[in-house]
Amino acid sequence: MTFQPVLPLSGIAGWALLKRTLPAQQAAFAQSPSLRRDEAAFRDRIGQITTADALIADRQVLSVALGAYGLDGDIANKAFLRKVLDEGTLAADALANRLADKAYRSFSATFGFGDFAVPRTVLSDFPDKVLERYRTLRFEAAVGQQNEDFRLALNAERELADLAGRGLGDDAAWFTIMGSPPLRKVFEVALGLPSRFGTLDIDRQLQVFRDKAADRLGITGISDFADRGVTDRLITRFLGQAALAAGPSASTPGAAALQILSGRSA
Known part of the structure; x- marks a missing residue:
């Protein structure tokens, strides 16, 4: 069962309570079985994924990659994601640079498929960096299900x-x-x-x-x-x-x- 953030109050008082309990709530959320399964799959397989096509083909790993940048809703937009990743961020006219939402640029730059001969996915510290963002944004999303503000x-x-x-x-x-x-x-x-x-x-x-x-x-x-x-x-x-x-x-x-x-x- 996934841990749900405890948010008994709204407004400024509720925010103060959330901030006081944030470390404990984040730690409990990080132990959620579904989260741990997705993180284990990402850690196990990301090092062998060296192209945009390979990432898009692995739905579980792609879900974590997108979740780390708040782009979960794009998981079915394969052609669009392939273009964002393959064009990279170094060229001024790359798709990721032209999109209003700069999360796409961060996503493309992090994986580096279009920017480098060898993508960042093979680096030893790559899973830790992405998974730290993933845990943070998944917790924020869980908070948002109860209180978007x-x-x-x-x-x-x-x-x-x-x-x-x-x-x-x-x-x-x-x-x-x-x-x-x-x-x-x-x-x-x-x-x-x-x-x-x-x-x-x-x-x-x-x-x-x-x-x-x-x-x-x-x-x-x-x-x-x-x-x-x-x-x-x-x-x-x-x-x-x-x-x-x-x-x-x-x-x-x-x-x-x-x-x-x-x-x-x-």
């Missing part, structure tokens, strides 16, 4: 810490956020951007993101997210705005207080 918050913590440490220029970092649907959603909600915002010219979107983040989060650039307190500020604002958008219910703990704070109380 918490899944997005966990993803934002992880991705922003990585992004802040890459040394990218600020424009490139913002475009990376804009090209990641989960990260983009967190910023759009936290900054109070309307649903039609995505229809604006891309350069205009960049300017709005930068200006709103400076005004509401007090940041001067994405490198500021190297400070965990800045990320906490973003997530707290995201969860608060998401709760307001969902609307309080009589059965939700703290609903009356939320109504008063949001100005909705009669």
